[in-house]
Amino acid sequence: MRRRDFIRNTALASGAFMIPAFLKPLEAMAMGGLTGHKNLVIIQLSGGNDGLNTIVPYRNDIYFQKRSSIAIKGTDVIPLNDMQGLNHNLSALKEIYDQGYMSIINSVGYPNPDRSHFRSMDIWQTASDSNQFLTNGWIGRYLDANCQNNKSQNPYTAIEVDDTLSLAMKGAKMKAVAVQDPYKLFQTTREPFFKDLVHSQNSEHLNEDNLGYLYKTMIETYSSADYIQNTSKTYNTTAEYPTTQFANQLKTVSKFINSGLQTRVYYVSLSGFDTHVGQQEQQGRQLKIYGDAVAAFIKDLKQTNKLDDTLVMTFSEFGRRVEQNASNGTDHGTANNIMIYGGKLKKAGIYNAAPDLATLDNGDLKYQVDFRDVYATVLDKWLNVNNKLVLNKNFAGLQFI
Template sequence: MNRRDFLKGLGLSTLSLLAAPSVWANTLSTLAGNRRIVILIELKGGNDGLNTLIPYTHPNYYSARPTIAIERSSILTLSAHLGLNPALEALMPIWNEGELAWVQGIGYETGNRSHFEAIEIWDTAQAEARGLHDGWIAQSFPEHSLAGIALDTNLGPLYGQNVSALSISEPSNFASSGSRIHALKSDSTNPSLQHILNVQSQIEMLASTLADYLKDLPAAKESFGAGNFGQSLNSAYTLIASGLNVPAYKITLGSFDTHTDHRSRHKLLLQSLAQGLASMRNNLKRIGMWDEVIIMTYSEFGRRLKENANKGIDHGAASVQLVMGGKVKGGLYGEYPSLTDLDERGDLVYTTDFRDIYSVIRNNWWNLGEKLTGQLALI
């Protein structure tokens, strides 16, 4: 049995680098008030920014989308020209209290329309990823004992050749299953066997320690919603509330690949997103940890301006993403893409490089570089 298969059998996808027990103990220590956590929400499939943050005064928005445009009367107004899809109503209190930022026109030069290649570009912050680079969070924490936890099956930006990251489905199950592993002793000189025994020992130690931290946790008062997304948010809340000092969590919500029946499908997805994030904020505020967390969405690309013949929207380029948190300076950032000056493929032209948001998180939130000021200094 190889290492990957062994870990999968325990509900883990990857444990990229096994740290010494003393290092794990430092990671599993309560540092409430000192942590700087990022929850990354992947909007899998390519979210439509135009029906998320809506340019409701622009005639081209309505003429290009005769059946799927959102009626002006139902849009949640943010400014004289922009408003939110009504499915995002649960986020309005966060906006009104100045803790929600919308970053407009996010993309990069020569946008890639392939789901697989485009998300790899976002994960690695490399315009030509091609599987050659570590994720941008792994690059940020090359020596961290536990750089991140993916609460789904894909590490994405947490993946690194020499970086420690976990992919688990449910913390309590991992703690319970891992604690039942009892490290075996062997005098064998077989290096493969010795490696498996070492993995066993590390997992037993980590699971046992985590089990202790999961005891007597303050339960979430508000539901995160049904389905995998709600469960993942609940798991992230549980781990954060436990005092685990991990820089990043990754969660996936999908599918936003709405080539058909866009309006109704998109509405349900945005409702799930808004309800889940609003509940995360309220639950963390109740236990005094909201100021330690920022939440950021990302998606492999946006959608085209014009709807297709199936009342859907095909792959596009520039889009919009949100950033929220107790320390976030809410508002509108960047420039909304032109709805008249499109690229040669008919896509919106980006105005904000997605890597600029990463730089703000790295420098201004994680303090890994000189603090940035300027138009995107939302933290």
């Protein structure tokens, strides 16, 4: 079969090849190396997790008045201080919290919030203003800022453990790579047609149908798959993880970190948090999946002496309304909490005051911390890049690391 026919038959010309994310992000795999040796793990809770039923204000009467049937009972709360406690489904995190490896930042949001899942997620992933529309993500711009003047090769600086790439991971010049299963990626690139094209020295068709660009992409994919597979297989994770897909994603991140993969940023997601109806059961189930997996991950990294070099940040695109709806759920809200984990936290525990439930903005929490101040802290103090280069304006940041 001619290469031109192969491209057309496999839909490679449109960027889709078995696992479409391989080819779209890998166009920028030849990026320069970054300074520093710290790992950032970003966890996205998709759907708008209800922060008030996650980190529960169990001593606030307004909370129980507004949520007569879905409030977490005081007897089911795991106290963290005299005002807030963990949802009982997050019980696995209490040990992590007590050991000083967890920080909770309350009332995080942004001015003029948007309650659309898609728009608010875009805002969080691009770090834009609410009226600003950006086409590249904040981690993507971090890659751009660090790699544009560096010619050394380090093509695995950011990895999303999934088969698609989030907007957060796409820069104007550089992109991350999506890899859910390193062996599957490796096997895909060893298919006969793929392998023959990569090893072919005949350039007869390289300018035909943009094949030169695609040929380069395939070469980068081929070598990247080899590196990720052969590096990650040198380490076998011995820690016990729950048998959930989300836990398996974090187990894969642990394998990458402990094998010495030259990656700085990892991105994973857990969906199912859009709780308009019957919230307690649905959210409780997802929180348990989250808490059990994160606790296993943190303990794993502690055991392998990698926790001091790792920072984990959990966010959701918005919180929920303070008052429950008529369907025993909550509707889209605004400000929310962010959970941070790591072995080198300067301020573990509850970072700031509990959400103010008495002074609301049209029924919603008022944000007290701009989410970009959280990002600025991570950029400046963990990833060692001036946050203004990434966020397009300077943010003061916080003091949790």
